[in-house]
Amino acid sequence: MDRKRILSFALLAALMGGTLFFLLRQQPISTLVQVLRSVRPGYVALGLGLMFCFVGCEALCSKLILGRLGHVLPYRKCLGYSFVGFYVSSITPSSTGGQPAQIYCMSRDGVPAAHGSLNMMVIAVCYQTVTFLYAAASFFLLPQVRAGLGGRLGLLLFYGGGVMVVLTAGMLSMMFLPNAARRLTGGLVRLGVGLGLVRHEDRVRAGLERQMTAYRQGADCLRANLSLVPPLLALTFLQLTALYAVPYAVYLGFGLSGATLFQMVGTQALVSLAVGSLPLPGAVGAAEGVALHAFTLFFGVGLVAPAVMVARGISFYSFLLLSGLITLGVHLRHRRQAPAMGPKTSAAPPVRLPKAGQRTALDS
Numbered sequence: 001m002d003r004k005r006i007l008s009f010a011l012l013a014a015l016m017g018g019t020l021f022f023l024l025r026q027q028p029i030s031t032l033v034q035v036l037r038s039v040r041p042g043y044v045a046l047g048l049g050l051m052f053c054f055v056g057c058e059a060l061c062s063k064l065i066l067g068r069l070g071h072v073l074p075y076r077k078c079l080g081y082s083f084v085g086f087y088v089s090s091i092t093p094s095s096t097g098g099q100p101a102q103i104y105c106m107s108r109d110g111v112p113a114a115h116g117s118l119n120m121m122v123i124a125v126c127y128q129t130v131t132f133l134y135a136a137a138s139f140f141l142l143p144q145v146r147a148g149l150g151g152r153l154g155l156l157l158f159y160g161g162g163v164m165v166v167l168t169a170g171m172l173s174m175m176f177l178p179n180a181a182r183r184l185t186g187g188l189v190r191l192g193v194g195l196g197l198v199r200h201e202d203r204v205r206a207g208l209e210r211q212m213t214a215y216r217q218g219a220d221c222l223r224a225n226l227s228l229v230p231p232l233l234a235l236t237f238l239q240l241t242a243l244y245a246v247p248y249a250v251y252l253g254f255g256l257s258g259a260t261l262f263q264m265v266g267t268q269a270l271v272s273l274a275v276g277s278l279p280l281p282g283a284v285g286a287a288e289g290v291a292l293h294a295f296t297l298f299f300g301v302g303l304v305a306p307a308v309m310v311a312r313g314i315s316f317y318s319f320l321l322l323s324g325l326i327t328l329g330v331h332l333r334h335r336r337q338a339p340a341m342g343p344k345t346s347a348a349p350p351v352r353l354p355k356a357g358q359r360t361a362l363d364s
Contacts, residue, residue, distance in 0.1 A: 035306045043253030047314040050242040050249060055319070057239035058082040058123065061232055065119045068225050071111050080330045081105050087323035090316065093279040099124070108334045114217075121218045122232070125175065128168045130236040134244075135161065135273040138266030145267050148297050149274075153290055156274045163277035174215035175222075181212060244268040246315045247291075250307050251298060259298045267294050288312055 059078040066073055081102045089098030099120040106116035139146055139157075149157060173181040185208050192198035222229055248264035271290050275283040291308045299307045 035303065036310065038255075039250070039253045039306075039310060040255070043249045044310070044314065047246045047249040047253075047311070048318065050246050051315055051319050053242040054239050055079065055082045055086060055323075057235045057242070058085070061123050061126070061235050062119055064228060064231065064235075065122055065221075066106075066111060066115065068221070068228060069115045069118065071115065073109065073111075077109060080326060083323040083326040084330055086319060087327045090320050090323070091281050093281055105330055105334070108337075114214075117214055118217055118221060121171075121214055122221065123236075125168075125171045125218065126232050126236045127240075128164065128171060130233060130240055131269075131273065131276070132161070132164045132168050134237075134240055134269045135164070138269045142263060142266045142270075145263065145270065145294070145297065149270065149294060153274065153293055156290065157270060160273045160275065160277045164273060171215065174212050175219035178212055178216055181215075185212075240269070241265060243315060244272070247295060247307070247311045250311045250314070253310070254299070254303060254307065256299070256303075264298065267298070270294065284316075287316070 056079060059075060059082040062078040062081055063073060063075055066078070084105050085098040085102045087098075088101040089095035092098070102120060103113055103116035106119070107113050111119075139161075146154075170181070173184070186205075189198060189201060189204055189208070192204075193201050198204055244265040245261065245268075247268050248259075248261050251259060251264060268291075271287065271294050274290050275286040278286050280286055288308055291311070292304055295307060296304045
């Protein structure tokens, strides 16, 4: 295990320990245990089912995109890629390791790295776009929740929203406005050189050009397969709705009523936007802290800490363990296949996109 992986695990463990202490410090353990026992198991199962839907929707997106690129993979393999992405994203700051790990797993199954990168890029664009639109709708349609977030958390929300706007606009401009994106990134590189923040200008420019080439290929893929865009956006919307609905399942599990599904889902959308851009593995600590404040409106002071523990236990910690086991299984499967498959070449063929309306094996 390399040094970065050890540091990531150490940071995650420290954050989890600090979060547990923070959640338990204001409530005796005996009282907490009694409250947790009152949660109806059926609703916990519902929350876990929602998380399976969350992971499964991304897997279906991968199957659709890779199918259009000529790789007809069984759904179980695409599901494995999604679990690998969930696990590695959860243990790396800002979820930076998830997509490279998924691309690597795809390459071990015969998907060229160029196609794997294109798949993950299209998924990322859809995810970022729907996340921002979901949170924006929640912000404007839930004034009571917006007011309840208060000053500091409101600033955190605007920070997360600002980062999301910049990322989404950057992705879309690289895809559909490459000349403008090249001028903008070139200006940013020159500014970085002038401020002494960029030391290897040629290397940075070459990396940006490779990235823009990948995004242009993504735009070409979407233009050639416009019929693919609505199902991808719909699946991403379903994916995020499943994730954001976990607190509502916990709310029902405690036998509470009065709040609507949209209120709970919208609140979780704002919480996710506020903490999603923070450089913390799985947003551990920050996610719980913001949720404690935001969901007090629905659970009350006495129940909010147990509710957050159950909700995060379902949506993060249990699936961190499950995805870790599945990632190990995927790794062992690739190791068993390696001798039979022989050495792999690192060169990837150029991306060949099917023409609009052209049938693929996925359509038959």
